Amino acid sequence: MKQLCxxxxxxxxxxxxxxxxxxxxxxxxxxxxxxSELKQIEDVLRLxxxxxxxxxxxxxxxxxxx
Numbered sequence: 001m002k003q004l005c006x007x008x009x010x011x012x013x014x015x016x017x018x019x020x021x022x023x024x025x026x027x028x029x030x031x032x033x034x035x036s037e038l039k040q041i042e043d044v045l046r047l048x049x050x051x052x053x054x055x056x057x058x059x060x061x062x063x064x065x066x
Contacts (some may be wrong), residue, residue: 029064038064 003018014036029041 027064 025045027041027045029038033041042064046057046060046062049062050060053060
């Protein structure tokens with residue numbers, strides 16, 4: 001007598017819960033920084049924060065106020 005055993009695993013998607021979070025960080029930026037350099041600084045900050053929080057960079061907005 002042959003026994004057949006089947007197994008499958010699935011994961012139920014939970015509703016994503018999101019919470020708006022704001023914060024400030026003080027970063028010294030040289031006065032003579034170009035627009036492209038400022039964009040690079042924003043991108044690096046966004047990436048660093050995303051990695052630290054374990055989230056996608058698209059979920060983070062970085063604004064540099066002069």
